[in-house]
Amino acid sequence: MGNVDQVAQMQKGAGFIAALDQSGGSTPKALKQYGVDESAYRSEAEMFDLIHAMRTRIATAPAFTGKKVIGAILFEMTMDREIDGAPAAEYLWAKRGVVPFLKIDKGLEAEADGVQMLKPMPDLDATLDRAAGKGIFGSKARSVIAKPNAQGINANVAQQFEVGAQVLDHGLVPIIEPEVLINAPSKAEAEQLLRDALLNELDRMSGDRQVMLKLTLPEEPDFYAPVIAHPKVMRVVALSGGYSRDEATGKLAANHGMIASFSRALTEGLSAQQDEAAFNARLEDAITKIHAASVT
Structure with a gap:
């Protein structure tokens, strides 16, 4: 790492x-x-x-x-x-x-279930090999959460952690970025669902692997404190x-x-x-x- x-x-x-x-x-x-x-x-x-x-x-x-x-x-x-x-x-x-x-993502799918998933990245293994060879430390992939839809948010986060595992397999550290849009209706509700989904995925990670997270600044200050304190989290960064x-x-x-x-x-x-x-x-x-x- x-x-x-x-x-x-x-x-x-x-x-x-x-x-x-x-x-x-x-x-x-x-x-x-x-x-x-x-x-x-x-x-x-x-x-x-x-x-x-x-x-x-x-x-x-x-x-x-x-x-x-x-x-x-x-x-x-x-x-x-x-x-x-x-x-x-x-x-x-x-x-x-x-x-x-x-940045490794290839853009976003059309919105479904209140979210935009990552587009497929068929060449990801080759890209990560090249990145490691060039001295890159980690990766970043951005997906989007537009509405407080539990099914969509859980699927979005699961996909992000799947990509993250692939990145970790190459010895790089992933920045997982499920961005809640700042003008999303019921933004606080979407953040509650996102935090639950993140903690669930983090608890399932094995060994001494760590990921980073890039999150939208929350409606409630210190809302992501439990995520920041999680042993599987190297750092939580905020997007503007x-x-x-x-x-x-x-x-x-x-x-x-x-x-x-x-x-x-x-x-x-x-x-x-x-x-x-x-x-x-x-x-x-x-x-x-x-x-x-x-x-x-």
Whole structure:
């Protein structure tokens, strides 16, 4: 399971995980927020070059180190590229002290029973082999919970833990992410069903294996305390889910032992038009605020 230092950093490190894993579908939106309009690229290849330039700019910024950013989730294409002349995962750990994860899911099925399941991942074993070879520590797969439907939620969580077991078989640590939509009707009720389903799956895990969980900030502060305390859980991280940075950090600070794994709330306010000094200052401010909310 990763190297000893990486495991220790994930279990105990004071900081948060940066989600730099926008995929093809969410890249135009991420670029637009970054001040790069769709007219700036003519092909998917150009689009991915631009998002890689943004990710490189973030990863090489002075504040982006293991002191506050203990991990980063990468998109598969980022794993296959270089940052500052080194393979991305290697650069993050060796040069920045940031533990690298890989987004492995292939998107979502259509909604049924109030949830969206993970699409099949027929090449997952090959992807995980490649990831392990490139120094990736863990994986992340996101599914969605839209309504408080017990059958749907139980099936969604069971599928996630099945994928998680496959990841663990490759010596990697899975981040299991069943996201409750922040505008879901009866969100608190959906969270109650999710917590029950998670504890049920965690209790069934054998041996000394551990998983990580990425969960929506709950309606009730410290609602996931029993999950955080579970011996099979290495860490519980929170997604920002569309909340603004101020909202997300405010809610996170009220959830003890939960740390951030923000994407949009991390890059909010960063722009391609900023010079190096302005960009680095804005990113440092974001990292400081998200870190502070994570160490409560």
